[in-house]
Amino acid sequence: MKCYPVPRENLVLSIDNLKDDIPEEYLSHKECYENVIRKGSVLYDIFSELSKDRKHKAHQAPSNAYRISDGIMQNVNPFLLHFALFVPAITNQATPEQQAEFLKHGFGIIGTYAQTELGHGTFLRGLETTATLDLETDEFVLNSPTLTSYKWWPGGLGHTANHCVVMAQLYVKGKCHGPHLFFVQIRDIETHEPLPGLKLGEIGAKMGFNTADNGFLGFHNFRIPRNNMLMKNSQVLKDGTYVESKNEKLTYGSMVFVRVYLLSDMAYMLARAATISVRYSAVRHQSHIKPDEPEVQILDFVIQQHKLFISIATSHAFKICGLWLWQTYSKVMEDIGKGSMDRLPELHALSCCLKTTSTRDAGWLIEQCRLACGGHGYLMSSNLPSLYTTATAAITYEGESTVLLLQTARYLIKSWKRAMEGESLPATVSFLSEYFNKRYNKWENTPKGIVDGLKLVVAGVTKMCAESIQKHVSRGQQYEEAWNSSSVQLIKASEAYSRALLCEVFWFEVDKVSSTLSNNLAVVLKQLAELYITYWALEKRGDLLVYTTISKDDLDKLQERYEELLALIRPNAVGLVDSFDIRDEILCSTLGAYDGRVYERMMEHALKSPLNAETVNQSFHKYMKPVILKHKI
Ligand SMILES: CCCCCCCCCCCCCC(=O)SCCNC(=O)CCNC(=O)[C@H](O)C(C)(C)COP(=O)(O)OP(=O)(O)OC[C@H]1O[C@@H](n2cnc3c(N)ncnc32)[C@H](O)[C@@H]1OP(=O)(O)O
């Protein structure tokens, strides 16, 4: 941390406070929270100092802040929600005047995003928290009318945040206008006590994410000024007039922002896991390939390469598609700023399926990296268990995976209908029109050919879904019931779509930039992209056999090429993970450090276990000894 350009004397707390005397995994739930607040407060202070030079973004953390925090906290930073959702919600949903007011204290307030309730997370229209306008006092009165209406899950809500953005049903003059966002102070700035009218607490231990301080919150006639409704898109005027948004789904904008971001985040999580397991596999020697030769690096087993190289390739795929999705997001936001909502449904569909596929893939690939380290991958000190629980949380938060895939399927079905009616479609789904008009090629055993084939699968499955829905409707079901009846196939369409998108964007973006790279780099990047595409062609061979003209001979050749690619990547594998450039302090792993001192680090870490502080634990004398002595002959 010494490389940080913040003069020590400017910091309220010392940088030395970032060190851990006892590794996090040995602390109790409460100690763990107190420990991350100690470290998180130092970081918060550092970010605040750094932000002073970036006046236009004074309330935001520097972009690398999140990564630094990853290294300092093996678990989750309880201040994360402030940067990830609280500030973005205000900048996306509040008017410029409100932004100036709510963010005037910069880092002087700590916020979270309180949307999910005990009874509802997915179905936002079902949220029960109410915000009712009191015309006489020009205030909103917030209430949690039932147990199920308690806010439940927001990160940092339990003990850390003193403010939050709350999603509540807006009531004006007896009419409900649906979910809207409100800026709410929840704790006293000085004493940090919950404000009167609020019931606040932490929701308890979880599978992972344990230092995120997820909390609950109930409102009892809690009053806030009318101006605390975030009014960029819809407004409530002093006389109670409700001004509608140009598109009511703009209220969901902060979620779209994080979903888009998560693709790049998953690229990074996977890069960390791949770095640990590839480096470890180069250090670890076990068994022989040829009986008369020495034991080999486990990375020389082709099956180990099969387990690990897909993680390296996937990390690059997510990184590149993440950048592509950011560009799409920025363009759509620019259009919305100019009053055009045309591409909002497309952005929503893309962000939903790519968020889901990237988080799910990151989850199982990190687990695969962990398993590839054998027993040692099970140690907390490998950091792979923490990476796994942190990544898998993302499959559920910010939109449950099945639910988001169904949102994308909705867009695919609508696009299919438009294709059948001869309407033109956005480039990202124009292949549906080509399929409908039977304008597609025969199978070609190249990366481009595979991408075209994967798109044919999407089109074929989408057509099958549309027919299935139609069949159920013609048998008397309502459209929504028919949708439910067809949902297994709809999920398949959406999954196939995200895979085709990932393969297409990865291949074409690498192809586009390769002429600007050194020849060696271009060759290696292309190998990774081809490995990714071939891997998925082989995984999806059943679908390709059903929806394209691929033959068994083509599949055999693809299998051969895949194995060739593993061999080509093998000599560069360690170099490739080194090029992710993740410092040891951020990797936090005994197995994956740059110097390869795996066994020494494991022993050093084991000796930090509190159980190793004494040769005989007192429980021996208290409990074991009497039993042993009783049975001694
Ligand atoms: C700095 C950053 C760091 C980041 C680090 C990350 C760490 C984070 C740490 C942890 C943080 C965790 C933080 C957390 O977890 S915060 C809580 C996150 N919660 C969720 O994500 C809830 C998920 N639910 C929803 O989003 C909605 O309720 C859904 C979408 C499911 C349905 O909704 P609804 O019932 O209202 O709609 P409908 O189904 O009737 O559809 C009606 C129409 O609306 C369209 N539609 C729907 N939505 C959108 C949209 N958004 N933009 C544009 N359009 C949209 C839709 O396509 C349809 O169009 P059409 O078909 O009629 O044309």
Ligand SMILES: Cc1cc2nc3c(=O)[nH]c(=O)nc-3n(C[C@H](O)[C@H](O)[C@H](O)COP(=O)(O)OP(=O)(O)OC[C@H]3O[C@@H](n4cnc5c(N)ncnc54)[C@H](O)[C@@H]3O)c2cc1C
């Ligand atoms: C670690 C973590 C951090 C979180 N942080 C925050 C936060 O900071 N702020 C916040 O507001 N929330 C937060 N959440 C809450 C999170 O956003 C929700 O849990 C998530 O959106 C899923 O909603 P749910 O829990 O209601 O799941 P449910 O919707 O109840 O899902 C249960 C099951 O029902 C299925 N299902 C539901 N609806 C449908 C449907 N229409 N069709 C088919 N199947 C369906 C789902 O697929 C799933 O299998 C967090 C959650 C976690 C785990």
